[in-house]
Amino acid sequence: MQKPPACPLSHLHIYSLYPFLSIIIMAFSFSFTALALLISSLAAAFLLLFRRTRYLRMGLPPGSLGFPLIGETLQLIKAYKTEDPEPFIDERVTRYGSVFTTHLFGEPTVFSADAETNRFVLQNEGKLFECAYPASISNLMGKHSLIRMEGSLHKRMHSFTMSFANASAMKDHLMVDIDRLVRFNLGSWSSRVLLMEESKKMTFDVAVKQLTSFDPGEWSENLRKEYHLVIEGFFSLSHPLFSTTYRKAIKARRKVAEALTAVIMERREEEKEGAERKTDMLAALIAADDGFSDEEIVDFFVAILVDAYETTPTIMTLAVKFLTETPLALAQLKEEHEKIRAMKSDSESLEWSDYKSMTFTQCVVNETLRVANVIGGVFRRAMTDVEINGYKIPKGWKVFLSFRGVHLDPNNFNDARTFNPWRWQSNSVTTSPSKVFTPFGGGPRICPGYELARVAISVFLHHLVTSFSWVHEEKDKMVFFPTTRTQKRYPITVKRRGGGLSST
Numbered sequence: 375m376q377k378p379p380a381c382p383l384s385h386l387h388i389y390s391l392y393p394f395l396s397i398i399i400m401a402f403s404f405s406f407t408a409l410a411l412l413i414s415s416l417a418a419a420f421l422l423l424f425r426r427t428r429y430l431r432m433g434l435p436p437g438s439l440g441f442p443l444i445g446e447t448l449q450l451i452k453a454y455k456t457e458d459p460e461p462f463i464d465e466r467v468t469r470y471g472s473v474f475t476t477h478l479f480g481e482p483t484v485f486s487a488d489a490e491t492n493r494f495v496l497q498n499e500g501k502l503f504e505c506a507y508p509a510s511i512s513n514l515m516g517k518h519s520l521i522r523m524e525g526s527l528h529k530r531m532h533s534f535t536m537s538f539a540n541a542s543a544m545k546d547h548l549m550v551d552i553d554r555l556v557r558f559n560l561g562s563w564s565s566r567v568l569l570m571e572e573s574k575k576m577t578f579d580v581a582v583k584q585l586t587s588f589d590p591g592e593w594s595e596n597l598r599k600e601y602h603l604v605i606e607g608f609f610s611l612s613h614p615l616f617s618t619t620y621r622k623a624i625k626a627r628r629k630v631a632e633a634l635t636a637v638i639m640e641r642r643e644e645e646k647e648g649a650e651r652k653t654d655m656l657a658a659l660i661a662a663d664d665g666f667s668d669e670e671i672v673d674f675f676v677a678i679l680v681d682a683y684e685t686t687p688t689i690m691t692l693a694v695k696f697l698t699e700t701p702l703a704l705a706q707l708k709e710e711h712e713k714i715r716a717m718k719s720d721s722e723s724l725e726w727s728d729y730k731s732m733t734f735t736q737c738v739v740n741e742t743l744r745v746a747n748v749i750g751g752v753f754r755r756a757m758t759d760v761e762i763n764g765y766k767i768p769k770g771w772k773v774f775l776s777f778r779g780v781h782l783d784p785n786n787f788n789d790a791r792t793f794n795p796w797r798w799q800s801n802s803v804t805t806s807p808s809k810v811f812t813p814f815g816g817g818p819r820i821c822p823g824y825e826l827a828r829v830a831i832s833v834f835l836h837h838l839v840t841s842f843s844w845v846h847e848e849k850d851k852m853v854f855f856p857t858t859r860t861q862k863r864y865p866i867t868v869k870r871r872g873g874g875l876s877s878t
């Protein structure tokens with residue numbers, strides 16, 4: 375016979391109580407998590423409040439630091455992935471004023487959408503503030519790129535770069551080179567082109583010519599493909615351990631370095647054998663008194679190619695986009711360029727004086743730079759405690775100088791969010807533009823390629839409007855993160871003017 379359970383009640387007890395018990399346990403653990411959540415969110419809120427009051431006591435501009443660690447980074451990225459990222463800055467400027475404290479890309483940051491503050495910080499480069507690029511970018515650029523140089527070396531190399539892109543260089547030979555390379559590219563256009571791709575090719579060819587005197591060909595096209603991978607690495611915002619894009623970029627950079635090193639060695643050899651010295655940057659770097667190493671020259675070139683490869687082609691493409699959407703401006707631009715072309719034979723190159731006569735074109739270029747903001751702003755780091763406009767920026771803090779915020783501020787430009795090239799003709803620019811218009815930065819680190827970029831864009835527009843008409847039919851959204859671009863690279867269908875569709 376089976377032994378009865380020692381205690382039937384206990385038996386019952388367990389079974390009958392089980393659901394109840396689990397409810398109690400659940401309830402208990404529930405309230406425990408709730409409690410834990412409550413405590414941790416109270417702690418977080420307290421911490422935020424504490425951080426906030428501590429920062430306010432430090433005399434920092436007002437603002438919000440968002441969540442711990444990620445701060446307001448996600449809000450920024452989300453906004454910049456849409457066609458209208460302006461509310462991100464607008465909301466904060468309305469709440470806190472044009473200089474505010476935020477937390478971006480892992481660090482508390484003072485964000486300035488104020489022209490006066492931006493100018494002060496740019497002018498005090500190397501004294502109160504220094505360049506502060508994320509490590510992923512400066513590693514790809516290389517040790518000897520301009521953005522990582524400081525002090526007197528930076529000063530010398532900055533003016534060196536400038537002298538290869540200034541007005542005299544342009545008059546001397548660059549103008550003719552740019553004219554030829556732009557025509558060469560447009561000559562290959564058939565019915566449908568991706569404008570962003572084509573303008574990247576043109577810009578790259580111009581940069582390679584300026585650096586090494588090489589004309590476009592298989593060599594430069596292969597280099598450009600590797601280069602493209604390096605550029606993608608820049609915007610992967612990631613760590614080599616986690617990002618294949620970044621790893622590919624590092625590999626591609628090594629290949630670019632090898633290709634350039636071969637060119638440098640060959641040139642050194644030629645010069646030893648007494649070949650005539652060329653007028654390019656490579657010749658000047660080799661001839662420099664302090665004798666730059668191959669590695670230094672490579673880094674220097676890589677950085678210049680990076681600067682030229684993203685910015686100028688984006689402005690070329692967006693100028694066409696804005697003109698397409700503003701037929702009156704396009705008509706006026708055409709008229710200006712047809713007048714210039716009418717005085718020349720078809721094959722005659724543009725000259726410096728032609729460039730100088732393109733007054734409306736300069737309005738279009740400025741307005742495109744203002745509205746597009748390819749470089750939306752720059753990061754700096756305070757080298758010491760700095761006081762600006764009654765606020766204090768503590769030593770070691772990051773500052774983001776937003777050019778975008780200033781360029782799209784209705785206090786600086788009437789109807790600031792509209793593309794209106796005519797504003798540059800009249801006095802409709804509220805304040806003097808030189809004070810509020812800084813698409814190329816300012817101070818000791820002002821873009822040394824600013825004149826070259828303007829010329830390249832103008833020459834491109836000249837040949838585009840005098841040789842082609844075009845239509846843009848596909849819907850193509852603009853986004854601003856990780857870089858300013860249209861998602862489909864702005865496809866257009868072109869037609870050679872005065873003839874049928876060309877397929878040369």
Ligand code: HEM
Nearest residue numbers: 520521681682685686689749752813814815819821823827
């Ligand atoms: C529309 C075209 C361009 C725009 C909007 C642009 C904009 C800028 C800006 C805003 C800076 C300042 C960065 C800072 O202060 O941290 C800069 C720096 C620089 N740019 Fe450009 N750029 C353009 C085209 C070019 C071209 C064609 C070159 C080629 C020569 C170039 C070469 C450089 C270099 C080497 C620097 C670093 C200067 C330094 O750190 O001292 N840029 N650019």
Ligand SMILES: *[C@@H]1O[C@H](CO)[C@@H](O)[C@H](O)[C@H]1NC(C)=O
Nearest residue numbers: 536537538539540541542543
């Ligand atoms: C341009 O650079 C050259 C050096 O190559 C210099 O002699 C000249 O004065 C500069 N020109 C201008 C207009 O800055």
Ligand SMILES: *[C@@H]1O[C@H](CO)[C@@H](O)[C@H](O)[C@H]1NC(C)=O
Nearest residue numbers: 736737740798799807808811
């Ligand atoms: C375009 O902007 C520059 C400043 O970058 C300024 O010097 C120039 O006068 C402007 N051009 C026109 C046509 O207003």
